Amino acid sequence: MTSSAQQPDHTRRRLRDAGLRATSARVAVMELLAKIGTPETHQEISDQLQSLSFDKSTIFRALNDLAAGGLARRMELGDHVWRYELASSAEDGEHPDQSHPHLLCVVCGSITCLTDDDIEIKVSKTIGPIEDVLLKGHCVSCVGVE
Ligand SMILES: [Zn+2]
Ligand SMILES: [Zn+2]
The missing domain is CATH 3.30.1490 (Dna Ligase; domain 1)
Known part of the structure; x- marks a missing residue:
């Protein structure tokens, strides 16, 4: 049995609903963001996905694709570093994009x-x-x- 924190099917469906292909990098990034639950920098996300052998530019593209598709939010919190967090979905009982x-x-x-x-x-x-x-x-x- 895999970790209960991971819901690959749910993640793939959200990607498809946003018009994005469910590439392994996008799925991995979304699941990591879901697991962390707070905004993370590209560097921190890359470090944590290194074991899955994605390179940093692949992660960076995946993050920007997710942000463009409304699945992740990109923010700058005063230290000139972009951080990313998963956007809430309607299924989570929250307003999407809020x-x-x-x-x-x-x-x-x-x-x-x-x-x-x-x-x-x-x-x-x-x-x-x-x-x-x-x-x-x-x-x-x-x-x-x-
Ligand atoms: Zn937040
Ligand atoms: Zn503190």
């Missing part, structure tokens, strides 16, 4: 995905659409650490 705020921990540098329960953002009509909301603070493991 972005959410992120917390960058000033102590350990980790990124935490925030939900409406964590923080509510109200956007005034006097500004244009918001792309990313980044908060800096302390993650749960670093609360109280200086």
Whole structure:
């Protein structure tokens, strides 16, 4: 039996629904992003997929294809590095393409995905659409650490 965290059929279906061919690199990248659950850099993703012998440019193309197809979101969280995370699907009970705020921990540098329960953002009509909301603070493991 394979790991329960991996759902290759579900992943392939999402790729096809987005009009993308389910190449092994795209499937591997999507499953890794699903497993991690928080935004990761191209470097971190490549490192973790090295054992599957994909080269970095293949991973990079797969990431950009996923972003273009709306399956992944690409974001820059203040350190000039692009990070990627899986976009939520309607099947997850969330609005597809709905972005959410992120917390960058000033102590350990980790990124935490925030939900409406964590923080509510109200956007005034006097500004244009918001792309990313980044908060800096302390993650749960670093609360109280200086
Ligand atoms: Zn932290
Ligand atoms: Zn997130």
